[in-house]
Amino acid sequence: MRVDEQLSDEDLIRRACDGDTAGFQALVERWLPRMHRWVLGMLDDPDEAEDVVQEVLVRLYLKLGAFRGEARFSTWLYQLTRNAARDARRRTRRRERRMAPLRGDELAAPARNPAAELERHEDVTRVRHAMAALPERQREVFDLVEFQGYAPTEVAALLNLSPGTTRAHLFRARRAVRAAVLGADAPATEARP
Amino acid sequence: MTCDDARQLLLTADLAELTPGGPMPLGAHLAGCADCRALAGRVLAAARVVQAERDRPPRRAAGALAEEARRAARARRRARRRWTAVPALAAAAVVVVLLVRDGTPPIPIPPRTVETTPLVDAPPGRHVAVFETGNPAIVVVWTF
Numbered sequence A: 001m002r003v004d005e006q007l008s009d010e011d012l013i014r015r016a017c018d019g020d021t022a023g024f025q026a027l028v029e030r031w032l033p034r035m036h037r038w039v040l041g042m043l044d045d046p047d048e049a050e051d052v053v054q055e056v057l058v059r060l061y062l063k064l065g066a067f068r069g070e071a072r073f074s075t076w077l078y079q080l081t082r083n084a085a086r087d088a089r090r091r092t093r094r095r096e097r098r099m100a101p102l103r104g105d106e107l108a109a110p111a112r113n114p115a116a117e118l119e120r121h122e123d124v125t126r127v128r129h130a131m132a133a134l135p136e137r138q139r140e141v142f143d144l145v146e147f148q149g150y151a152p153t154e155v156a157a158l159l160n161l162s163p164g165t166t167r168a169h170l171f172r173a174r175r176a177v178r179a180a181v182l183g184a185d186a187p188a189t190e191a192r193p
Numbered sequence B: 001m002t003c004d005d006a007r008q009l010l011l012t013a014d015l016a017e018l019t020p021g022g023p024m025p026l027g028a029h030l031a032g033c034a035d036c037r038a039l040a041g042r043v044l045a046a047a048r049v050v051q052a053e054r055d056r057p058p059r060r061a062a063g064a065l066a067e068e069a070r071r072a073a074r075a076r077r078r079a080r081r082r083w084t085a086v087p088a089l090a091a092a093a094v095v096v097v098l099l100v101r102d103g104t105p106p107i108p109i110p111p112r113t114v115e116t117t118p119l120v121d122a123p124p125g126r127h128v129a130v131f132e133t134g135n136p137a138i139v140v141v142w143t144f
């Protein structure tokens, strides 16, 4: 059964709460790509991300009736996702996690220029390390804008932050991550003729 | 714009500004300076790798994930109901005390503190367990 794509989130939620399987499915189809990116940004681990997405969907199904429409659905769902990711992080932290592998490799095209490939590979590792050291909010804002294509104003709404705070987080995170990538090359503060 | 200025901007500019010929004035500098262009290129290349990772879809399709979530949610709901029904089934061994918020509770048990405060003493030689239920007005006290 095909649920009308024109239906609003609120309509789909109402249908799902009334036991309409197709309504819930349509809601999941609509939000899954975004939700999956959010979780990837929060955990940076594709295997674990899918488990967390599954858990978010379970919680979504159980709590859908509690969504009152006072907040935007995106903000509410983001919070639900954030909590599930946090629970997962707490569990895995106990397991002495190894550093995230360099998955840049798998995605990169076959190396035509090995030196450039190596440099990119190292830069991606620096990005990961620098991001891991950021405060959580900074990291979230940075990931959403830099890697998921959100405008800062959209991030502000999603995270319930003021636009000014969002911009400040983004500014600090960018500076920290890019300085880590470019290392000593970054600001040309060394004496130049 | 000097290279120093450009490199300061490089650290905080939007990704769209890091391409040569992008928005002025950084774009103009990058178009004419190979060194700064190389640095901007590294920032962009690393960002593209991570962007591609974020775009990787989940292995399972939305329909399968939704179906499994529905099933798991229902199982979780059933398990919750079963758990609250257990004391009733073992009625012979169990003393059930229902505390209704509106009435005068026979034993004062604030639901949020039952786990940490010893509010119920077990009868001699017996144990006592206190459970919260799905209904915040009802607390189950089980002696065994």
Ligand SMILES: [Zn+2]
Pocket (backbone or CB within 6 Å): B002, B003, B004, B006, B029, B033, B035, B036, B037
């Ligand atoms: Zn320059």
